[in-house]
Amino acid sequence: MSALLKKDWFGLGLVLIFGSILISLFKPAFISPFNLYVLMLSVSLMLVVAMSQMIIIAIGQMNLSVGAIGGLVAISFTGLMEVYSMSILPAVLIGLLIGLACGFINGYITVKTGISAFIITLATLYIFKGMNLGITEAQPFYEIPEAVKFFGNAKIFGPIPYLVIIPIIITVLMWILMNRTSLGRYMLAYGNNVQSSELIGISSTKIVIYAHVISGLLAAIGGMLVVCRLQLGTPNIGDSWLLPSFAAPVIGGAILAGGKVDVIATAFGVILVSIISQALVIFKIDPFFVQIFLGFMILLAVFINRYREYREERRTKVFSDE
Amino acid sequence: MSDYILELNNITKNFPGVKALDNANFRLKKKSIHALLGENGAGKSTLIKIITGVYNQNEGKLFLNNQEKSFSSPNEAMNAGISVVHQERNLIRRFSVGENLMLTNLPKNNLGLIDYNTVAKESKKWLDIMELDIDPNTIVSDLTVAKMQLCEIAKALSLESKILLLDEPTSSLSPQDTKNLFALLKRLVAEQDVSIVFVSHKLEEVFEICDEVTVLRDGKNACESEQITNLNRQKLVKLMIGRDEQIIKSKKNIDFTDESLLDLQSINTDLGHKNINLNLKKGEILGLYGLVGAGRTELIKCVLGLDKINSGQILLNNKEIKIKSPKDALEKYKIGYISEDRKKEGLILMHDVLSNAGITVWSNLKKILSFLNDSIVYNKVDPYVKQLEVKTPSYQQIVSNLSGGNQQKISVAKWLASGTDILFIDEPTVGIDIKTKSYLHELIIELSLKGTSIILITSDMPEMISLADRIITMKDFKVVGETINNHNYEEMSSSIMGNIHE
């Protein structure tokens, strides 16, 4: 029991359960199958995005270009299918390849120059988003194959959408990666203390590049999932990812300075954020109040989860010294 | 063919602004314990880092078993059978002890996933060899500094290498831990043909376990592979500092019937201190002895307002005071604290020497509109920096580029400059070479002669006995004894240890 109490996700889990019960007492529609379906969809999409950022937080860096990569892949994916009439599978593969390449560029430049990833990804954010706009000239692609649309909308059974399959697999794989593989452990070690892990013999090059490549791949998957969901490839996909991508891991107890992330707690963080924004709609909050509520909720959520590690967090910085 | 397992010839290593090693030679015999000595900044750690592939030398060659090698990463050195305990702590603080020990070679199950049961089992083995009673699942950040150090050594042993490099492994160990460690090292050499390089500033230790000695001075060899039997303490010191060791001046006498300056009365704290009573008299050096983990640092931090005092009083000149923060302590009550953890709490490593040395005096020096410039600060701190013989290319040098000992000097210098009435000095000579150490000792005495009252925390018994006027012993967050120091080592040490083991 006490081991359970120590887990990052425990407090969040409680908040989620009690919050959901409370909401459904007031608004029974909250647990209607359709609402659960909608909730699962929004969680699925954000989950992938949050994981994409989380792995970079793990190594103590930031990836500002997650949204730009997601957007670039989304329009490439749909563009290939619409303009070049490519079939789905090769388009998906090329999409993944683009994500991988973007991630590799981020990681390679970061580790080879020693410049903060924040700066590098700020620059590549412009580059990737610029390519996106240059290619599309702000025009969406509409020709999405039926199979893709189906995947984005159909339900497996009950309220469970097909779309959750991939995010669930990703979450499980991420958990294994961060908790049961050397690569994941080395990433965390690196995030904890760069100098020490280098002295131990952990290769920075490998760790940083792998983390960014995985981040790029996840962002790519996120972009393509959004295409399935929206059933069109608009150049704006990814524009709104940045803040939620940080909010979920951080609400889940991640320390921005690196070395501490929790996959399950991050997932719970995503669910919490989704429930909050849904609750704002369900309770018909006056649009002029929505922003204010959202702000206080974020603060409250973090505060509840953070209270017990108040001391450790007190003065940790976003960026570790190098 | 030579019987050297490791040989370094004419190694030169340049850092921006510093020549850390200058044609240095080093030879390690099989099955020997080889002391690598030198003042702070002599280049010892640099040499170790070249051997382990952390740095590449600018010139010179490295031979391992008579084969020329050059390691471009720590991994390569490790695979070639060299393990190391660096001067800096290198544990991953949020990982468990077991995982840290096994980190370079985490055991996997048949699915290729890490098997944490084996991790715990395997690491337990090494903890047992070190006679360390730690659960492998403990998170490192929950350990005391001493335990961390021992875990580092266990980690190095777990690689079962033939060459073991230990850079100041005993700096935060208690005498008992050190004794255990030495027994283990001797066993390793005798039974498993391990060769060891041992860096330390404690010469007693060197004479206790080492066979050969290499001394570096300013990056050059002052002597190379000298037999320990050919040396004595005086000779060794002369090799290291280029002149004879100075004997500490004798100490004045304190009138213990005087009123006390600072009085702690029945202090209980959040951290678990029980009913602490202490008094410090004017001009006195009050020693606070205890094994590592006795709660001395924590007591001082509570006094400085960093942690909560639940009950009890602090009196200054018989008036009750409430210290809210170190700022309060410094500015209102003229109390200062020299931290034991210079990297985390003592210095701002990324800033230059001048701003580190001047940080405590800015408030006093500021002119109208809070104006302050470098030369004002320089004039104030220069005498102290000079006095401590800080070895730095300039006042603009970034502190993290100084050697450990020189860093320590800076963290002392800034409190000298601040001119406080009461100074808490916590482990001032950990990792400090003997020359500087004796300077520091002199300085502490001089300060007290000039009227500064000092509470000195040290785990170094000889240091305690030569400096303190009165020694208070702490154990488990309680005061367990008080002795007036008569500067007789045998008597005092047995009386103190008696207090502890009562």
Add this chain to the structure above:
Amino acid sequence: GHGVTKVALVPGGPHPYFAAWEQAGLDAVEDFGLGKADYRVPAEWDLSQQNELIESLVGQGYNAVLVFPGDAVGTNKILGELDDAGIPTAALAGCVEQPTQAKFCFGTDTGHSAYLGTKELIKALGGKGKIAHFTGFLVDPNTTLRINAVEQAVSEAGGGVEIIQVIADIDAYEPADEKINAFMAAQGSEVDGIVTTAWVPAVVAAQALTNMGDKRIKMVGIDHDEVVLKAIKDGYVHGTMLQNPYGQGYIGSYVMDKVRQGCEFKADAPWKSTAQTDQFIDSGTVFVDISDVDTYVMAMRGISLEILETFDSTYLNCPS
């Protein structure tokens, strides 16, 4: 004696609505013999970016600017400066608020369009029911105009219609998707009609209704995104309020050339008045539903030609 006219058509940022301006500009060059009529897009939806672009366009020698105001008030300052520098400007597609030095506003009366759309919705609902309104960024003054216009139309319906929810700040696809679907989940069974007054919410709501296969809820959208048009054809969306971006670009470029040749607006020109300006020319906004969704392009072209044919005689006094 004013040299060739080089018009810049500057939208508020990258957005598919304005895409028709590019061809419109090229056609205007061809048809009216302008020097240039280029479609120049700010890199981001950002008032300062737009200002920077416009300032740099002057450097590049453009001498007439048609702009979708990045802000109905904030854009005035730069338009004033351009005018002072002898460069005529006009607001296109959306208006700037008076007082302004823009020559006129040629576009859609956003408030009025929202009003008409709501009227159409109320008509489709048979004069009673519960409706929801999805719209764009709250800080865009147009959003307030639209919210008020929808309320006005509802209040004129005589009590049978009620607005049960307004969702704003959803100008990006993903938040829009999340919020609109959450709304459908919570109120889908209660709501009878939806009016959307911004591009993105219209697309997302149309998509949501299509996905749900719901033909009970009546929706009136805005603009001509393919998703919306398809949903109208398929019967999931009742209709949409079309605007006339091509006509805006084409006629706008023509008028700028005239202005540069010294034409003055007639004192008694039949300007329309909107909440923002009283020098407004309606570029045409029409409601299309399943009956005319296939032929809407013809309809818009008709409106454009009609405006163009009578423009000189209605609005301008030109030196002979």
Add this chain to the structure above:
Amino acid sequence: MNNKIPNFVKTNQFGLLILVIVFICIFSFSTDGFTSRFNIYALSRVVALDIMIGLAMMVVILTGGLNLSLGALGVSAAMFGGWCMESMGIPISITIILVLAFGSFLGWINGFVTVRTGVHSFIVTLATMSIYFGFMTLLTEAEAFRKLPEAFTDFGSLKLFNKYISPLLIISVLTCFVLYYIFKYTDIGRKLIAAGANPDAAELSGISVDRMFIYCHMLSGFLAALAGIMLTARIGAAIPSMAGHLGFDWLLPAFLAPVLGGTLLSGGKVTVFGTMLGAILVTLINNGLYLIDVGEFWVRFFLGIILLGAVLLDRAREYFTVKNSIVS
């Protein structure tokens, strides 16, 4: 010691200065409009604002934190100013003081919550961004204040130095000098830097770190409010959307300027003039790209490429100066 290279040459500012000069040359030769009076005047106004926004972010980065609420805060302060002048009829000078105080107060909230709760400033300001912006929209109902005193709006379009330079730029440059003075030549400035670099060590050296962090956030609020006033003067009205939704439009320039300027993201180092040069560089490139006519849809792409090039070049410069200072 090798002292052949003067110290200034080794700094990041020098690298930036070179880049700025290079780009000025490139754009002057390759485009017609770049050196026109209109363009230079326009540039001076944009730069003025970007410098101020960059400085506002820089002083929080100094603490190792971030201020995401910068734009929301600036707009809220500007709207407050609009309300003072238009609805309350408060004179301009008093309004400006009130606005700056108001900005500092919002900054104080950021700092106070960060310090007292121990929640990271990234999250705190993420939340206050929503809260400030939400209250601002709620209270103003998204209505702009556009009947501002003429003396005030005229100032925004005033042209100095033969009509080349906006007075706004002068304000920004003056602010740079004041900040430089504070950080370099005052006790308090040094303490701010020390607290940012190593809070634990600073605290134990008798610096009240919490107070310093709150000061940094207040200074950030002050500067953001100043930027808000400047923008109001420039566009002649206080508009809720003048920094975009949630004030987002300010965030990129806010990061770019200090980051290019060499401010350390982990805190403890400020480069006031670096931030200034960073802002100048970004504005120049943006402007130049529009002038060169690379096709607007590609502007961002090239901006990204040039930014990347600039930081890489700077890294190369650093590498060579370090290499040159090695004793041999």
